[in-house]
Amino acid sequence: MSQETAQHIRQKYGLEETTLMDRVRENWIGYLFIVPTFVMFTILFYYPIVRGVFLTFTNTRLGEAGSFVGLENYSWLLTNDLFHFAFGWTLAFVFGTTLLQLVIGLVAALLLSELRSRWRDWTSAIIMSPYFSAPLAGGVIWMWFLNSDFGMLPMIISDFLGVQAPSFLADGIWPYVSLIVAQSWHDYGYAGIIYAAAIVGIPREQYEAAALAGAGRLRRFRDVTLPHLVTPTIIILALRTAWNVAEFAQPFELTGGGPGTRTMLMSILTYETAYVNLQFSRAYTLGMAMILVSMTAAIFYVTVIKDEEELYV
Amino acid sequence: MARVEFDNITKVFEDTSGPIIAVEELSLDIPDGEFVVFVGPSGCGKSTTLRMLAGLESITDGELRLNGEPVNNVSPRDRDIAMVFQSYALYPHKTVRGNMGYGLSLSTDLNDEEVDRRVVEAAEMMGIEDLLDKKPGSLSGGQQQRVATGRAIVREPAVFLFDEPLSNLDAQLRKHMRTELSRIHSELGITTIYVTHDQEEAMTMADRIVILNDGQLQQVGSPKEVYYRPANTFVADFIGSPSMNFFDVDLEVASDGTGTLVGNGFTYSVSDSLVDLVGGEGEYILSVRPENLNVDPSAPDERSFEATVDVVEVIGSDNFIYLDVAGKECRLRAPSEVEPEEGDVITVSFDEADLHLFDRNTEEALIHGHERAESSPKMIESEA
Numbered sequence: 001m002s003q004e005t006a007q008h009i010r011q012k013y014g015l016e017e018t019t020l021m022d023r024v025r026e027n028w029i030g031y032l033f034i035v036p037t038f039v040m041f042t043i044l045f046y047y048p049i050v051r052g053v054f055l056t057f058t059n060t061r062l063g064e065a066g067s068f069v070g071l072e073n074y075s076w077l078l079t080n081d082l083f084h085f086a087f088g089w090t091l092a093f094v095f096g097t098t099l100l101q102l103v104i105g106l107v108a109a110l111l112l113s114e115l116r117s118r119w120r121d122w123t124s125a126i127i128m129s130p131y132f133s134a135p136l137a138g139g140v141i142w143m144w145f146l147n148s149d150f151g152m153l154p155m156i157i158s159d160f161l162g163v164q165a166p167s168f169l170a171d172g173i174w175p176y177v178s179l180i181v182a183q184s185w186h187d188y189g190y191a192g193i194i195y196a197a198a199i200v201g202i203p204r205e206q207y208e209a210a211a212l213a214g215a216g217r218l219r220r221f222r223d224v225t226l227p228h229l230v231t232p233t234i235i236i237l238a239l240r241t242a243w244n245v246a247e248f249a250q251p252f253e254l255t256g257g258g259p260g261t262r263t264m265l266m267s268i269l270t271y272e273t274a275y276v277n278l279q280f281s282r283a284y285t286l287g288m289a290m291i292l293v294s295m296t297a298a299i300f301y302v303t304v305i306k307d308e309e310e311l312y313v
Numbered sequence: 314m315a316r317v318e319f320d321n322i323t324k325v326f327e328d329t330s331g332p333i334i335a336v337e338e339l340s341l342d343i344p345d346g347e348f349v350v351f352v353g354p355s356g357c358g359k360s361t362t363l364r365m366l367a368g369l370e371s372i373t374d375g376e377l378r379l380n381g382e383p384v385n386n387v388s389p390r391d392r393d394i395a396m397v398f399q400s401y402a403l404y405p406h407k408t409v410r411g412n413m414g415y416g417l418s419l420s421t422d423l424n425d426e427e428v429d430r431r432v433v434e435a436a437e438m439m440g441i442e443d444l445l446d447k448k449p450g451s452l453s454g455g456q457q458q459r460v461a462t463g464r465a466i467v468r469e470p471a472v473f474l475f476d477e478p479l480s481n482l483d484a485q486l487r488k489h490m491r492t493e494l495s496r497i498h499s500e501l502g503i504t505t506i507y508v509t510h511d512q513e514e515a516m517t518m519a520d521r522i523v524i525l526n527d528g529q530l531q532q533v534g535s536p537k538e539v540y541y542r543p544a545n546t547f548v549a550d551f552i553g554s555p556s557m558n559f560f561d562v563d564l565e566v567a568s569d570g571t572g573t574l575v576g577n578g579f580t581y582s583v584s585d586s587l588v589d590l591v592g593g594e595g596e597y598i599l600s601v602r603p604e605n606l607n608v609d610p611s612a613p614d615e616r617s618f619e620a621t622v623d624v625v626e627v628i629g630s631d632n633f634i635y636l637d638v639a640g641k642e643c644r645l646r647a648p649s650e651v652e653p654e655e656g657d658v659i660t661v662s663f664d665e666a667d668l669h670l671f672d673r674n675t676e677e678a679l680i681h682g683h684e685r686a687e688s689s690p691k692m693i694e695s696e697a
Contacts, residue, residue: 118329203400203402205398205399205400205401205402206402206403206404208367208369208389208396208398208402209396209398209402209404209464210404210415211368211369211388211389211390212367212368212369212389212390212392212394212395212396212416213390213415213416213419213420213468214390214416214419214420215390215415215419216390219419223404223415224404227404227405227406228405230406
């Protein structure tokens with residue numbers, strides 16, 4: 001509407017342009033309700049973030065105030081070999097776990113959708129249960145499963161196959177595989193829940209129409225099911241990527257970044273820098289790098305989701 | 314092009330509460346090219362019947378034949394049947410072109426050019442050639458309906474199935490699409506089975522109407538047949554709007570042989586020929602269509618009754634007058650100039666040729682008084 005017609009309408013009906021104060025006066029109860037939340041967020045969230053960013057420019061250690069050092073922490077970070085390794089391994093870890101969670105979650109959801117409804121609730125609760133277990137408990141379970149001295153898997157391999165199992169948490173490529181598999185086991189349920197909801201929402205008639213049109217089972221999956229899963233996939237990817245970047249408890253319990261520093265994730269490195277070396281400012285700087293990874297992924301997904309919206313128009 | 318035969322088809326659903334009979338021993342022969350409408354209230358089994366024909370539902374008992382071939386165990390994709398769903402079931406991620414061409418490219422070995430040519434042809438027939446590159450999400454309900462119909466006709470199947478295809482459209486568009494679907498049927502001549510709960514849709518489109526209730530076949534016949542000669546009270550009640558008036562009556566025959574129908578609040582003397590046809594005294598249901606009732610102050614007492622006006626609905630061309638006859642509602646359709654006040658007591662009469670009598674126990678039709686009814690059960694000769 002042009003400025004002129006707006007003016008004209010206001011004049012005709014004797015209306016005033018509403019100001020910010022008018023709106024506050026009109027909706028003061030609403031504003032009143034959000035004040036506590038806003039205050040708590042400021043104290044517990046916004047302030048620590050700003051403070052954290054500020055800390056990265058100091059040499060603060062745990063327990064002692066530091067002084068301003070400019071970009072020293074960042075140059076430390078960029079020249080640190082362990083950080084380079086942790087950065088790369090974190091990317092691989094995130095990529096691997098996210099992808100595996102997506103695939104296992106999809107398969108679980110598809111299997112569940114084939115079940116009769118009275119079995120479905122309980123089965124899904126059981127299948128999804130790893131996701132609801134505490135990450136530390138998951139770590140203990142996998143430790144019992146993989147440990148070379150007393151783990152179940154090495155026992156089975158040596159007893160039944162008669163070969164010495166590799167040390168799953170130490171030898172060669174195995175610790176990487178173990179960490180990715182264990183983490184995927186813990187979190188695939190998240191993808192499963194979202195996929196299951198999406199699959200339930202697909203209209204049955206679309207499958208029937210496709211069947212009448214001559215589409216077989218696989219074809220129906222490709223032409224009806226998959227297109228309906230694009231949006232959920234992007235949502236799962238965005239959230240799981242962010243979480244997997246920050247994943248700490250289970251890897252920390254299983255290998256603690258070791259042997260040595262061979263499975264050092266950025267999250268574990270951050271922990272060690274902060275609480276073992278007590279270098280708080282450097283830990284915060286590491287945290288910034290993790291945020292950078294998550295944000296990059298998020299921006300990428302948001303762009304994709306925008307394109308995806310055009311899928312239906 | 315196909316003939317469709319239902320031979321004693323039964324469908325039983327197994328529910329947690331036990332088996333439920335959805336369709337019971339349905340037999341029906343639909344010749345090639347006919348437009349058949351299945352009509353009935355919700356849950357009467359009409360959609361289940363359609364879905365069995367499509368192969369989307371298994372058949373519990375009986376044989377289903379397409380062109381004489383049993384197809385009970387033939388998968389949907391091999392039946393050469395196209396179906397239009399109530400929800401349209403368009404693929405949201407495909408364009409209109411993609412939606413319409415999907416079945417063709419899957420079930421035939423036509424090349425892309427040929428598929429596209431037929432899609433454009435069908436789109437022109439449906440008047441949606443401008444929408445071919447749009448996605449269903451950006452179309453209106455009416456346009457989506459056209460795409461769904463177009464997707465069915467492009468395949469030139471042996472049988473068309475429509476499952477309440479117009480239910481989601483507004484009244485005006487529904488009437489328009491009705492004529493359009495009839496036009497398409499007469500152009501293509503493909504056997505069409507159409508399911509609806511709307512008796513008006515059934516009356517206007519069908520060559521033959523199949524009326525179902527509780528999974529059982531009530532009557533099969535042309536629109537006129539089911540209107541003028543309903544087989545039982547269910548059909549009589551279901552077909553026609555407003556629906557028929559029913560009165561419990563006793564036929565009393567005096568010593569001189571004259572018969573009188575005695576109901577609660579009225580008596581109506583009938584001709585000797587009717588008494589003969591019915592076969593003497595007994596308990597019946599008398600029914601008369603609202604459009605056959607007249608407001609007639611000069612009607613003879615023995616052929617009329619008094620009623621109190623409850624509500625008058627003005628619909629323009631006619632007035633629907635709702636009457637109270639000894640506590641029972643009675644509907645009357647009068648010309649628009651007849652507009653009594655609420656609370657008025659009026660004299661209502663009807664022609665004997667317009668009455669129907671049903672057996673009160675079986676609710677089966679005994680007599681159709683209407684002169685336009687052509688054959689048995691019995692018909693009253695028009696009187697001198």
